[in-house]
Amino acid sequence: MNAVGVIGIGAMGKGMIGSLLQKGYRVFAYDPIPAAQQWAKERGAEVADSPAAVGRMAGVVITSLPGPAVVEQVLLGADGLYATLASGSYVLDASTIDPATARRMYQSGREKGIAYFDCPVSGGPAGAAAGTLTIMVGGDESKLPEIIPYLQGIGKEIFYLGESGSGQVAKLCHNSVVAVITAALGEALTVGAKAGVDPHKLAAVMDKGSAHNRVLSIFGPNILYGTYEKTIFSLDHMHKDLTLYTKAAQEQQVPVLVGGTVSQMYEAAKAQGKGAWDSSAVCSVTEELAHATISKS
Missing domain, CATH: 3.40.50.720 (NAD(P)-binding Rossmann-like Domain)
Known part of the structure; x- marks a missing residue:
């Protein structure tokens, strides 16, 4: 054996x-x-x-x-x-x-x-x-x-x-994209909800259109129902990965205009005590700034 x-x-x-x-x-x-x-x-x-x-x-x-x-x-x-x-x-x-x-x-x-x-x-x-x-x-x-x-x-x-080191570069780049998509979903669904469009229907449109992504299928339920405490991948872990990604990008002299902004959103969520929640809790930062919620519950 x-x-x-x-x-x-x-x-x-x-x-x-x-x-x-x-x-x-x-x-x-x-x-x-x-x-x-x-x-x-x-x-x-x-x-x-x-x-x-x-x-x-x-x-x-x-x-x-x-x-x-x-x-x-x-x-x-x-x-x-x-x-x-x-x-x-x-x-x-x-x-x-x-x-x-x-x-x-x-x-x-x-x-x-x-x-x-x-x-x-x-x-x-x-x-x-x-x-x-x-x-x-x-x-x-x-x-x-x-x-x-x-x-x-x-x-x-x-x-x-x-x-x-190449495997780590790939993982950090991968997770940066996941984080960016998660934050973008939170923003778009908040806009839709505040404008009166059912977030579930909006998510269904994204799922069938060019905006289709696996992040929506994996983390979508937490975002749509506001169940951020149901941890799939912790916000603490994503925050750590984004910090490492930003450092790697700086070492390569690549500006992180998108990833850097999203990293600050995770920083805000962590500062709010949401580190043990799911990484999709980053969406709550946008919800709170907009005085709106995606979930109807």
Whole structure:
């Protein structure tokens, strides 16, 4: 039986663990939160007591962590993964972080004979649970064939983007577009609602016209019914991704005239205490400024 480690048993990590177990992998998991450890045990994973312990048990480790600082600590910390992983091992980092940190983790791994791939994902917890994630991969292309089976254990669409950091660039660009579309939907539906047009009918027009987009199908119900507390992808996470996107754009000397404005809308929503809500709660910023609501409820 193939063994694989998973570090980070959050909403995404849980889905990945479930998919891997279902496909016959032996999973060694770690998370500092006792409730997450218990969840993994109950599903059939073997729980380790540190990232380093995972490195002793598996030659392929998937990490799903909240941000750059945590990734760096888990990989390079005193009890970190790189301290115990054998030469010839693989780290598939499914976290969303900045490209520069990904490249540092790649170089640090390379010095130890460890192949680090940045493998951010799209598809949310539902996609993780179903094993249908879209995975954006950056790293050493010559070693790609060895990790494909493990990526197929958690995802369906796998895109190799290029050298280390390329997967993160793609993910940040992707999420910036999602954020912009979400904010645009909130604005347009607020205009329509305030002008007396049923938002549900307006959304149906968009769905059938040139404005058709998957953001509407995924986040539309929360926007139309005002159920922003039903979190699909948290506003905190989108805020973090937009911050990283803006930083990456600045490094490339690309003006973020659209993304920068939308990033400030997420900043406002976060300042209002809506970080734990769904990312579509950014639409409430426009609603409040307009003294209007999209939802009729």
